[in-house]
Amino acid sequence: SVKAAGKGHYNFFKPELYANIKARFAMEQALVQAIELNQFVLHYQPRVNTISGEMISMEALIRWIHPERGLISPIEFIPIAESTGLILALGDMVMEKACSQISDWKNQQLPLVPVSINVSARQFHAGDLQKKLNVCLKKYEIDATLLEVEITESAMMGEDNAIIAELAAIRSLGIKLLVDDFGTGYSSLSQLQRLEMDVLKIDRVFTSELGKSREGEIFFKAIVSMAHALNMGVVAEGVETLEQLGILRTLCCDEIQGYFISRPVTPETMSELMLQRYLMPSVAI
Ligand code: C2E
Ligand code: MG
Ligand code: MG
Numbered sequence: 001s002v003k004a005a006g007k008g009h010y011n012f013f014k015p016e017l018y019a020n021i022k023a024r025f026a027m028e029q030a031l032v033q034a035i036e037l038n039q040f041v042l043h044y045q046p047r048v049n050t051i052s053g054e055m056i057s058m059e060a061l062i063r064w065i066h067p068e069r070g071l072i073s074p075i076e077f078i079p080i081a082e083s084t085g086l087i088l089a090l091g092d093m094v095m096e097k098a099c100s101q102i103s104d105w106k107n108q109q110l111p112l113v114p115v116s117i118n119v120s121a122r123q124f125h126a127g128d129l130q131k132k133l134n135v136c137l138k139k140y141e142i143d144a145t146l147l148e149v150e151i152t153e154s155a156m157m158g159e160d161n162a163i164i165a166e167l168a169a170i171r172s173l174g175i176k177l178l179v180d181d182f183g184t185g186y187s188s189l190s191q192l193q194r195l196e197m198d199v200l201k202i203d204r205v206f207t208s209e210l211g212k213s214r215e216g217e218i219f220f221k222a223i224v225s226m227a228h229a230l231n232m233g234v235v236a237e238g239v240e241t242l243e244q245l246g247i248l249r250t251l252c253c254d255e256i257q258g259y260f261i262s263r264p265v266t267p268e269t270m271s272e273l274m275l276q277r278y279l280m281p282s283v284a285i
């Protein structure tokens with residue numbers, strides 16, 4: 001409480017902090033309205049085989065089309081949505097849009113690959129995530145193998161029973177589970193294997209170290225060999241350079257994602273990438 005901070009520590013009344021609270025509140029109200037007005041779209045970023053560049057999957061990434069500000073990054077609004085509970089409505093919307101998009105691509109007879117969606121801890125705690133995913137798959141007549149779920153390593157820390165049960169239920173539908181931003185939390189690999197996580201996505205801070213420091217390479221090498229021994233696949237996030245790709249190839253990292261292959265793109269552009277299927281830039285073939 002404010003009192004507990006002691007005399008002279010009434011931090012709560014610092015003007016800049018007040019401005020911050022006001023800004024968050026304004027953002028929260030704007031978000032509520034944006035959900036009502038359906039001002040969100042999903043962009044899609046391919047995930048490809050490290051050697052061949054074949055698209056293995058794609059990640060759905062939310063963007064807010066703000067009438068005055070244009071495209072707003074999820075980094076700006078997801079944390080606020082999480083702390084206010086609005087993430088539940090947003091999460092439902094993402095699920096719905098992703099399934100509807102898969103269904104559209106299916107009707108256009110495009111060669112489909114799975115779509116991964118990012119799911120927050122709060123959505124796992126709500127207790128109805130598996131049910132909602134199943135309802136959505138049925139509604140759009142989509143096979144469960146066309147959907148994947150990403151949960152950040154930090155969201156699944158602490159052996160939380162609610163999350164463990166929900167993960168198992170989701171996996172039993174046939175939906176693959178990916179650990180997002182791996183390396184930034186401190187879960188053990190054996191714990192992740194027990195939870196039957198299918199793929200580790202190594203956070204891009206580690207990818208950005210490749211070629212700069214020996215430690216980056218050592219970290220990747222250790223993770224890849226342990227993950228493979230435990231039957232998990234490994235993805236490097238945020239691959240931007242040919243040099244990083246070269247190192248990841250020697251380290252036997254299974255898949256990559258990053259600007260070197262493609263930025264997140266609109267559904268229309270993604271249709272073209274699906275037809276292309278192999279996305280490795282010619283300099284790296
Ligand atoms: P994430 O799930 O780890 O997604 C990867 C982020 O890295 C994306 O940012 C992507 O655009 C960016 N990225 C991909 N390749 C590169 C690269 O080569 N270089 C660099 N510098 N960045 C790269 P984005 O789209 O801004 O999303 C940020 C985060 O917001 C996501 O991190 C995810 O945690 C969250 N997010 C996005 N969409 C959703 C959603 O639908 N639901 C939830 N709960 N979170 C979401
Ligand atoms: Mg992700
Ligand atoms: Mg990530």
Ligand code: MG
Pocket residue numbers: 181
């Ligand atoms: Mg991230």
